[in-house]
Amino acid sequence: MSAITPDIIRAHGLTFDEYSRIERLLKREPNLVELGVFSVMWSEHCSYKSTRAHLRRLPTKGPQVIQGPGENAGVVDIGDGDVVVFKMESHNHPSFIEPYQGAATGVGGIMRDVFTMGARPIAMMNALRFGAPQHPKTRHLVSGVVAGIGGYGNCMGVPTVGGEVNFHPAYNGNILVNAMCVGLARADKIFLSAAKGAGNPVVYVGSKTGRDGIHGATMASAEFNEDSEEKRPTVQVGDPFTEKLLLEACLELMATDAIIGIQDMGAAGLTSSSSEMAAKGGAGIELDLDHVPQRESNMTAYEMMLSESQERMLMVLKPGREAEAERIFKKWELDFAIIGQTTDTGRLVIKHKGAVVADMPVDALSEEAPVYERPYTRKAKLLPLDSRTVDDTRPPLVSLLRLLQSPDLCSRRWIWEQYDHSVMADTVQAPGGDAAVVRVHGKTKAIAITTDVTPRYCRADAFEGAKQAVAEAWRNLTAVGAVPLAVTDNLNFGNPERPETMGDIVASVDGIGEACRALSFPVVSGNCSLYNETNGEAILPTPAIGGVGLLRDVRHMATIAFKSEGESIILIGETRGHLGQSLYLRDIDGREEGPPPPVDLANEKRNGDFVRSLIEARRADTVHDVSDGGLLVAIAEMAMASGIGAQLSMPDDGIAALFGEDQARYVLTVGEKRAAAILADAKRAGVPARIIGTTGGADLVLPNGDKLMIARLRNAHEAWFPLYMSGDPV
């Protein structure tokens, strides 16, 4: 009689076809330990089985790229032998179930992905999506997620320098917590995960293994229903103190040349780290679980292999270097155990209490994992919004005030003041600007970082929306003066087994690919989070883009705040008045209609390159990109950041011109005498540019004379978040 029943197969999230495939690959029936190992390795979370075929189409190469997708994080050259190592990853499912620990361990996991490559983390970002503010769980989730991110990142001493937050009812049952980590390393000191050779020691370091997080990867590969709260035991518990020690110990060991390969134990813990390391190095690995440091007694092989206890690493060392490595980990009071060795068999062999409890070909777990070409349907393009249907009698400044205090546009100070954004003393542009800027320690160059996506655009048109996400990331980096280098993507979607959702995934990958190619902005790392769906209700398609750029000289950096009175305000880029899917249409007119603003990548590049050249030449140091909310919101943000007002003077001051979300636009200010030369240069470069007003005074003044005090805008902008979180009815 078989030990593996159909119920057991189903409980492991495997289909019967997949189970048959396992039997074929093993040429026998798996035992329970083997089934557990296959189930996590073949889960959507670990295997990317629904997306792998499509992700291959993304551009991943460029002269700046040192390591593209496939390792723990991407690596990009920033000159002088320095590299940045970065990746964004989701922790959506656990954060909904247990917001503090879910978010905290998301931060811990992405940091390990970066320092396992030999980089010291220097900045964290996060992209968060919550349900409607009115939803009864939203406050609890916001408060827990923010505290969790802060609790982990602050203790690590890595500044959390920015991110983005949206609210939408489509996230009521599935919030998104995407965390991005950027690290700094030397080009000749990058560590990869391949386990090579035979007879080399396999070493376990970090925390002990407990029974937490068992089957977390499988949980993250299924939809939620009413019982999702019962999945709390699958959420791991983070210990940032141990992770800080692990970081310092790993970097100390990495200063030697004792390591052959190293990988963190993230999703699917010991299982994925050992099999991925073996697969990458073309080696086999033999583990003896009796040597695994254990937090609890009587753990079974199954539990140890599937535990997702945090703050653990697996390494393959050069033979003879064990004592040297052990000394370092003991100094940091961390566990250090030799738990196995590499072999030349190409098999993952697991022993426990003297018996072989699993013996599987490494290839079967990784390369032979199923890849699905799931059926998909593409949505029809939406008809343009008839702008005549938009009520244009509303006073624009009243609408502006409402937008600035709306959940999606109000100040995020309540959030980022809970994050230590100034530790490491290199944060030269704090949260609140277009991109965060972190100086390379001891040097004049700096890294600019942003995360972007506009999910309402993606729902209306996944292809254009994904293009827009990449373009906005590129624009935000450009707006501080950085040269955009590369991106990491975090693709958050619903159930890929639904053809419409799969269609959105395919269209998003195509949109990201087209934009990244046109902007020379390759994808170097990423993560997919699917099945963000509860009782058949999916999230908005949310392909979050994390962009990284290089500021060659931090003295040539732009910020959004007006710098002085009497400067000319210049608008770069063309305004057509695109109101489809705009915040104005949604939050003022009460409709989510029409197609999103189209992105012309040639215009993006031309306009952006022009703006960057002005910043690099120190001809402009006040720049803001125009995005959510349109032109008037952008100008208001520049005024609020400085306390200096603005008198606008452009002839087209209708709703569409003021609030349309046309792309490829920037607002910048320069001394009056320098404006003419900039307009002339713009004309030569084929870049639309015109003067739309002057800075000064304490008010924002429209061309028709309507005005509003900046102090009032500021109060409205700052008020919403703290009031909401203090329990005020929405």
Next chain:
Amino acid sequence: MKSAVIVFPASNCDRDAATALEQITGSKPAMVWHGDADVPDADLIVLPGGFSYGDYLRCGAMAAQSRIMRDVKDKANKGVAVLGICNGFQILTEAGLLPGVLLRNTGLKFVCRPVEMVVEESQSAFTRAYQNGERVRFPVAHGEGNYFADDATLDRLEGENRVAFRYAPSDNPNGAARNIAGILNERRNVLGLMPHPERACDPRLGSTTGRPLFESLIESLA
């Protein structure tokens, strides 16, 4: 001026302190491991910010018991200057080198932002380059910075001019008693403060009003 920075498990402003010290004093501080017995010969010992021992038990409680602290206490009692920043301040109170405790912020949340302070006492090795009443602006970044002591202790601190820094009344980030941001010991060779002067030494970071604190030390100790 010779300085030393103590590194506890999960100190995380040790590098920031070292960077500021090196930039301003011109020489690298010794980085001293918490498990060592002795602090090498130094004019200034810095207990840096961070989350020593993960803030487990109570902030600073375990670090205060670490081996190196015996020597730090000895040296403090002999007159060596000791500066505790943020978690370092918490450790100093737990070690009994400064009175009072740092409670949870009254807002119950971690808070990171620049705060405005007033220099209350310029007669010390740490503050002589400031003027009394001078306004300075350092970032804070803590969840437990709410200074508390009984009224008699607070009266005594004020009576002996041992409150070195006070938050501007409108800018108290944590509910600290009498807006106290930093205090001196009786002998005035130990200063503990919650805000981070080492993050306020570079114009690119928004403030240079932390520099005079280190310059005071050079003047006093060099």
